[in-house]
Amino acid sequence: MIGRFASTVPLYAQFRPPYPAAFFRTVAERLGFSKQHALIDLGTGPGLLALGFAAYVGRIVGVDPEPAMIAAAREAPARAGQAFALIEGKAEQLPHDVGTFEVVTIGRALHWMDRTVIAAVFERLVAPHGVIVVCSARSAADGRNPWLDEYNAARQFWSGTDGSAHRRQDLAALLGGTRFGLAETIKVESNHEITPRDLAQRVLTFSTSSPAVLGDRAGAMLADVEQRMQRFSREGAITEIVVSKAEIARAT
Structure with a gap:
């Protein structure tokens, strides 16, 4: 995984489907988060989840x-007026x-983690009565985003892959044999x-389509995708309808 996202850093937080403020509020209220709770965000990227729950x-x-x-x-909390500790390395x-944490969050990173190891990491990270919160924010794929099929076709064309190599890991299966089980799923819809x-x-x-991968083809890709999307504007x-989801696992 190291190095795969280096060239995406200036773009990631700005252009990925956003988590709305209502998502963080809903999850925090439903799960009873408090200032007495410690949170660790695995695969934090630019800190989107960590700062959202801060x-x-x-x-x-x-x-x-x-x-x-x-x-x-490291720069994002300074801009937001919120500090948090950072560890460079793999979650595994x-x-x-x-230490232990009442809240362990993971965003768009679970599929990059070693499933033979990460379950054992959860065993030692999660405090008694703690929760694992696996989050995602995706364009609604139920037809309400009429541009999405064309967009995904363009992504596949330029990346040369359908994205199946790194599909999201099934959390319930991943937690098999541990003290944790899938408890509930929280969904919040938003649009922008x-x-x-x-x-x-x-x-x-x-x-699979980062600036480092596309190289001098990036300009052609940008022109092609923008042209494809123009007819939907x-x-x-x-309008993009986004479904933000939190899968919650607790000790059983």
Whole structure:
């Protein structure tokens, strides 16, 4: 995983489907987060989840193996007025003295983790009565985003892959044989306006079509995707419906 996202860092937080404030509030209220709770965000990237939940918890730690993402995460709290500790490295290799946490969050990173190891990491990270919260924010794929099929076809064309190599791991299966079980799923829908140009930029945030991968083809990709998306826009904007989801695992 290290190095895959280095060239996506300036784009990731800006162009990926956003988590709305209502998502963090809903999850925090449903799960009873408090300032007495410590949170560790595995695969923190630029710190989107850690900062989103910052208002609802106390101590925060972010972990990521990509040095450029750690640098971005370090800058983000300074801009937001919220500090949290950062560890550069893989979640699977966290030292045993890192402590325990009432909340363990993971965003768009679980599928990169070693499933033969990460379950044991959860066993030692999660405090008694703690929770594992696996989050995602994706364009609704139920037909309400009429541009999405064309967009995914463009992504597949430029990346040369259908994305199946790194599909999201099934959390329930991953936790088999541990003290944890899938307890509930929380979903929050939101919508926002995005331009065809910004949707084209989003293609660069994926590891299979990053600036480093596309190289001198990036300009052609941006022009192609923007053109494909233009016919779905009205007055230069496209409505995107986003489904933000949190899968919650607890000790059984």
